[in-house]
Amino acid sequence: MSFHLYDSATRAVRPFVPLVPGAVSVYHCGLTVQSSPHLGHIRKEVVFDVLRRWLSFSGYQVKVVANVTDIDDKILEKSAAAGVEWYAHAYRFERELHDAYAALGCLPPTYEPRATGHIPEMIELIAALIDRGHAYAAPDGSGDVYFDVVSWPAYGELSGQKVDEMEAATDADPRGKRDPRDFALWKGHKPTEPDTASWPSPWGRGRPGWHIECSAMAGKYLGDEFDIHGGGIDLRFPHHENELAQSRAAGRPFARYWMHNGWVTAAGEKMSKSLGNGALVSEVVKKYPARAVRLYLLAPHYRSSVEFSNTSLDEASAQLARIDSFLKRAGELTAGWFAFAPQESLPAEFARAMDDDLGTPGAMAVLFGTIKQGNVAIEAGEVDAAKRASAAVVSMLDVLGLNPASEPWTGAASSGGDLVPVVDGLVEALLTQRQEARARKDYAAADAIRDQLKALGLKIEDTPAGARWTLED
Ligand code: ZN
Secondary structure: OOOEEEEOOOOEEEEOOOOOOOEEEEEEOOOEOOOOOEHHHHHHHHHHHHHHHHHHHOOOEEEEEEOEEOOOHHHHHHHHHHOOOHHHHHHHHHHHHHHHHHHOOOOOOOEOOEHHHHHHHHHHHHHHHHHOOOEEEOOOOOOOEEEOHHHOOOOOOOOOOOHHHOOOOOOOOOOOOOOOOOEEEEEEOOOOOOHHHOEOOOOOOEEEOHHHHHHHHHHHHHOOEEEEEEEEHHHHHHHHHHHHHHHHHOOOOEEEEEEEEOOEEEOOEEOOHHHOOOOEHHHHHHHOOHHHHHHHHHOOOOOOOEEOOHHHHHHHHHHHHHHHHHHHHHHHHHOOHHHHOOHHHOOHHHHHHHHEOOOHHHHHHHHHHHHHHHHHHHHOOOHHHHHHHHHHHHHHHHHHOOOOOOOOHHHHHHHOOOHHHHHHHHHHHHHHHHHHHHHOOOHHHHHHHHHHHHHOOEEEEEEOOEEEEEEOO
């Protein structure tokens, strides 16, 4: 089976046929850098990282462009409230975003354009839309330019809505709109906004609307037509609908497949900042191994929602421990043979699951099934079978970005120094002694060990899966 992908535009799983044979171009909408990234934001990065790894593994040359929205209403509001320059505010959270996706083992995109670096391309596109009769400068002197929704009969094709049934676009003051559903391509400068947040244009000083930036940047780096356009499901409307309309109305065929990932939910609701800081990537990776967090985000199918809970992160940590303990045992039995795992080791069943719309749940089942067989082989001392299983497991982990011996995880370990595994081993040994002391009801000895570890700055938590240690904040 070749790669098949669910296309949000046609609402069907379709065989994937790239525009240029052997090459894939992907654009996914990056973050508006207005606050610290939480798991809901970062799931998209992990999903598209797995897509990219799978397509590369399948032999495609993959080019990924993911933008950074570094100017918009929220950035202006929040920076003003914080009393910092809007660009300093945006840049700070852009760095946090980079830290977050590096922490979870996501490869950086081929290129990451910033909206503010592409104002001329946006102006060019807006001018083309005005020429073609699909956009207009507001007659009220505000300097706004709007897309004329009624002039584009296909509007609504992506999200399956009829224009007549749509609500007003709330992205701008309806200062000079012909129709409330028209959306802003360009926003005239307001005296209340900093001068630095405006650029010259044929319609006066101002700044771009949100949607136009992606059409302009995707066009610049991937061409008028490209393969996959993605983002979180909440972007399908209005953001992607508007990107599609304005690109096609300007004569560009635009994306061939639309790929949207589901939300991370908390108590069934879309995760957002209002839920507090507990789900910030920077916080979660302090409590759980980063590879476990990645595993937790990629194991469910990308189109389904992932419910946030400590229980599921604990489960992912336990799954990761199963993987690593298998690799350790297999490494001991086969003298590290799997480090040279050939690509052909990837199980066909795993490939089938991944080819079927990036079916990670099926792929994970093959992974854990292979680990189980491998453990049986290790128990029985069957070296060849253990080699086969470990090579297969390592290939699968490579595709999922979870191989502890591959970048970026090797880099991550060495940046903490080679002491990390040593410390880990010593703490584990102490925890085992403490466990043994408790088992013989020598609570004084057990508490003494805990206090000793605490004095070293380690926090011990007893979980159903055993004691876990973390460094205290
Ligand atoms: Zn976008």
